[in-house]
Amino acid sequence: MSENTFLSKKGSAAASNPMRVDLEIYYEAMENLYHPETNPTGALPMNVAENHLCWEMLRDRIQQVTRENDIPDWVASYTDPAGAPSFREAVASFLSKFLTGLPIQADSLAFSGGATSVIEMTSFLLANPGDSAVIPAPSYPVYTGDMGTLPEVRRVDLQVSSDPSDSEYHFDLELLNQTKKKIESEGSTFRMLILTQPDNPTGRIYSEEFLRSIADWCISNQVHLIVNEIYGMSQIDIQYPELQKDYVNATPFVSFGKIMADYQSPFLHFWYSFSKDFGISGFRIGLLHSHNEALIQAYRNAGLGHSISNYTQWVMQEVLLDHNFLSKFFERLQLRLTESYLIVTRALKKLNIPYHPSRGSLFVWMDLSDFLEEKSSEAEEKLWLEIYKKSGILVTPTNGFGHSEKGWYRIVMTSLNHFDLNVAMNRLRQFIESKRAGL
Numbered sequence: 001m002s003e004n005t006f007l008s009k010k011g012s013a014a015a016s017n018p019m020r021v022d023l024e025i026y027y028e029a030m031e032n033l034y035h036p037e038t039n040p041t042g043a044l045p046m047n048v049a050e051n052h053l054c055w056e057m058l059r060d061r062i063q064q065v066t067r068e069n070d071i072p073d074w075v076a077s078y079t080d081p082a083g084a085p086s087f088r089e090a091v092a093s094f095l096s097k098f099l100t101g102l103p104i105q106a107d108s109l110a111f112s113g114g115a116t117s118v119i120e121m122t123s124f125l126l127a128n129p130g131d132s133a134v135i136p137a138p139s140y141p142v143y144t145g146d147m148g149t150l151p152e153v154r155r156v157d158l159q160v161s162s163d164p165s166d167s168e169y170h171f172d173l174e175l176l177n178q179t180k181k182k183i184e185s186e187g188s189t190f191r192m193l194i195l196t197q198p199d200n201p202t203g204r205i206y207s208e209e210f211l212r213s214i215a216d217w218c219i220s221n222q223v224h225l226i227v228n229e230i231y232g233m234s235q236i237d238i239q240y241p242e243l244q245k246d247y248v249n250a251t252p253f254v255s256f257g258k259i260m261a262d263y264q265s266p267f268l269h270f271w272y273s274f275s276k277d278f279g280i281s282g283f284r285i286g287l288l289h290s291h292n293e294a295l296i297q298a299y300r301n302a303g304l305g306h307s308i309s310n311y312t313q314w315v316m317q318e319v320l321l322d323h324n325f326l327s328k329f330f331e332r333l334q335l336r337l338t339e340s341y342l343i344v345t346r347a348l349k350k351l352n353i354p355y356h357p358s359r360g361s362l363f364v365w366m367d368l369s370d371f372l373e374e375k376s377s378e379a380e381e382k383l384w385l386e387i388y389k390k391s392g393i394l395v396t397p398t399n400g401f402g403h404s405e406k407g408w409y410r411i412v413m414t415s416l417n418h419f420d421l422n423v424a425m426n427r428l429r430q431f432i433e434s435k436r437a438g439l
Contacts, residue, residue: 227269
């Protein structure tokens with residue numbers, strides 16, 4: 001008898017489909033971590049999108065908060081499922097000052113336990129089972145499960161040509177028209193268009209002009225446009241002398257929150273989470289920002305099971321109210337992020353490995369297609385495993401990014417300190433050189 005016999009159809013499907021194809025090897029790598037003295041041949045996992053660059057600074061501030069303040073009584077009680085009022089005010093103030101550059105109203109925000117929960121909740125509330133969410137490829141693999149497992153929204157990858165010399169996203173809007181016709185011919189509805197900026201995995205951004213043109217298309221076609229700015233504060237210093245030549249005609253990063261404020265449309269929405277910019281994925285704080293009042297009310301009514309711990313809300317509320325600390329924190333984050341980016345890209349340039357010039361995020365998207373035995377998914381997986389087995393470096397496999405171009409791999413550049421990152425790049429150099437030598 002199958003062990004899934006007593007599960008629902010969704011339960012059986014969940015039991016049979018891992019959240020990520022690389023989790024088993026990731027856990028193996030975590031049991032054998034590199035240490036320069038005690039385990040110099042250990043593994044260097046660079047596949048999970050975690051940011052460890054400034055944790056010690058944030059940890060010290062959090063410890064100060066808990067040491068110097070009494071826990072308020074509201075923490076022990078129920079509060080608004082969409083977020084405690086004082087927490088929503090603190091986050092609105094943070095977003096206004098540091099990300100969007102214009103006032104955000106607290107009542108336009110709804111919170112739940114991490115980015116995954118926000119994606120799931122938004123998909124559930126905006127789309128019907130069988131509807132389609134379109135995402136420019138390559139893109140975050142786990143969007144598929146976040147939208148599909150419970151909301152039953154299907155993912156459609158919009159094939160956008162890669163240009164390793166371009167740090168911005170551009171595609172002909174006619175591609176959206178064609179995609180809409182194809183989705184409808186298949187009996188589905190084009191319900192959502194999801195963009196991420198800075199992008200995962202390419203690090204690219206959208207110009208303000210292009211974002212507005214996409215917003216116009218979505219509103220006229222009654223498609224919900226959601227921009228995920230989970231890496232909004234993790235921006236590379238493109239004015240750094242060594243990097244300037246990669247960004248000659250770069251347009252400034254403009255938060256989608258600014259465009260939403262101008263349009264005030266019920267079809268425009270914004271996602272954010274504290275997991276990446278703050279490096280606290282374990283705190284589980286994600287949010288939806290929308291001027292669609294019915295959506296925010298629906299989130300409040302349906303979101304009790306996704307609520308964030310009141311204690312977590314209180315601690316982060318106190319941190320967010322300290323704008324002087326946040327200014328110093330993000331200044332250091334950009335410095336360390338840029339240093340990490342330089343370590344990786346210097347190594348890739350010396351090896352003549354193409355990569356996307358990144359405007360931000362935690363990633364470098366590199367092209368190893370020259371080392372594929374053939375242009376297939378099987379060959380991609382074989383190379384990915386070979387890199388890990390021979391070098392101990394675990395990058396993110398290409399499976400799930402949804403792109404038709406073969407041979408691109410994601411490096412998470414923020415999961416290691418700079419010393420360990422240099423070790424990883426040296427190991428990658430040795431691997432590439434041995435492949436080129438036919439060894």
